[in-house]
Amino acid sequence: MNLIRYSSPSLIVDLFFISLFLNKWVPGADKLGLAVFAMFGAISVINSKKITYFEVIFLIYVLFLIVSSLIHFYNYGFLEPALYSIIWGFIFLNLRFLIDKCNNNNLLFEKLRNKFVNYMLFIVAVGIIDFIVYLKFGYVSFLRTYDIDWSVESFFGNPNPFGMASAIAVCFVLSKERVSFKFLKSVFLIIGIIISGSKMALASLVLFLLIIKLDRKKLTFIIISLLTIMIYLFKKYQDLVILVLNKRYEIWNEGFTFVSQSDYGDFIGLGSGTFQKYYSSDPNMGLHSYYIHLLVETGFIGFFIFLTMIIYLFIKFGNSKELSILFLILASGLTENFILNEQIIQLAFVLTISAVLVKKRNAFNGLCKTPGFVIYKNKTLAHLNK
Numbered sequence: 001m002n003l004i005r006y007s008s009p010s011l012i013v014d015l016f017f018i019s020l021f022l023n024k025w026v027p028g029a030d031k032l033g034l035a036v037f038a039m040f041g042a043i044s045v046i047n048s049k050k051i052t053y054f055e056v057i058f059l060i061y062v063l064f065l066i067v068s069s070l071i072h073f074y075n076y077g078f079l080e081p082a083l084y085s086i087i088w089g090f091i092f093l094n095l096r097f098l099i100d101k102c103n104n105n106n107l108l109f110e111k112l113r114n115k116f117v118n119y120m121l122f123i124v125a126v127g128i129i130d131f132i133v134y135l136k137f138g139y140v141s142f143l144r145t146y147d148i149d150w151s152v153e154s155f156f157g158n159p160n161p162f163g164m165a166s167a168i169a170v171c172f173v174l175s176k177e178r179v180s181f182k183f184l185k186s187v188f189l190i191i192g193i194i195i196s197g198s199k200m201a202l203a204s205l206v207l208f209l210l211i212i213k214l215d216r217k218k219l220t221f222i223i224i225s226l227l228t229i230m231i232y233l234f235k236k237y238q239d240l241v242i243l244v245l246n247k248r249y250e251i252w253n254e255g256f257t258f259v260s261q262s263d264y265g266d267f268i269g270l271g272s273g274t275f276q277k278y279y280s281s282d283p284n285m286g287l288h289s290y291y292i293h294l295l296v297e298t299g300f301i302g303f304f305i306f307l308t309m310i311i312y313l314f315i316k317f318g319n320s321k322e323l324s325i326l327f328l329i330l331a332s333g334l335t336e337n338f339i340l341n342e343q344i345i346q347l348a349f350v351l352t353i354s355a356v357l358v359k360k361r362n363a364f365n366g367l368c369k370t371p372g373f374v375i376y377k378n379k380t381l382a383h384l385n386k
Helices: 010-022 029-047 053-076 080-101 107-137 159-174 182-196 199-213 216-236 238-245 247-261 275-279 290-297 299-316 322-334 343-364
Strands: 368-370 373-375
Touching: 010 029, 010 080, 010 107, 010 343, 029 080, 029 343, 053 080, 053 299, 080 343, 107 159, 107 182, 107 343, 159 182, 159 199, 159 322, 159 343, 182 199, 199 322, 247 275, 247 290, 275 290, 290 299, 290 322, 299 322, 322 343
Parallel strands: none
Antiparallel strands: none
16 A cells, blocks of 8 residues: 555656557557556545545546446446446546555646646647758658648647647646746647647637636627527538538538437447447547537436536636646546547546646635745635635
8 A cells, every 4th residue: 555655646747648659669558657647546536535626527427437438338248438447446536546656746847837838848849840951851750640731730639639739738827926938838739739739729828818817707708609609600600610610510510410310329428438439420520519418328327427527626626726627627528538438638637627626625625836926725716826
């Protein structure tokens, strides 16, 4: 049991990124970091005496995935749902590890974020070199999957997660008041977003900037207005919207058709990871949306539990700056499935949620460490976010 005592939280970032680098040569190595720290998280769960309401909802979600995967295996022989339930179990255990190790020390979260940013600066630098070499000499390096100028992926397997990870790194930089070379780092990482060609990453970054600049009432008004405009445009220019969404709309429609024809589809979905392999008319095309994935592959029950978990966070910890970054990660799920398939996005997801939970607890449980401040029981979370 002393194993977790001597394990360093900073190693979680190192191992996740090392796994990313290895995955270019060893397919499947990208899950190494998630699996290793799940072991430490399991030890933490055994030793833990308290668990937050958020973690209870998270556990319910994981248990639902396990039970539904058993149903899908019994009825259809699908193994994929079991594998994805294990991944979500690992994500929960990684979260548990960080909550346990970073308790009473907010400085650790700053160190973890700085390390995340530094790794992304290196990855963007490699991407820029690859972009220049390809543009000038036409050389297709081993880092490239796509023979397109503005589709740089660097060490990622796809340009879109590269762009999103760069956007998250920008948010980590901008959310801190005191950062060395803040402007230069931000510009450098934004170049990473641009050369990736990821429109969702760029849109998510703009959304993050709006969130941190506007108060909640103005932001709520803007979001409701944008949603209203989007619904109106979809109804008035449906053919044009379908054209813009390209193949995605066709795949989404196909997914819902199979759900309606399935025995348990409305309740537990088709099973995580099954649509692209067993149902899709294009085996190379996934659902390309985490929320469509939830509805199609986990059904209304999975969709409801996941949304309950997220809504609880935003209601309970609405003043936390970290939620702005979480909002960016969740926004990417509109047209991509990063949370389920990309380990670096999973790392950012876990880092952000654990920071929200631990900083709130530290603010009210007595003295804790935080950059430039000493927080006592009678201070509010607003002081912590200054």
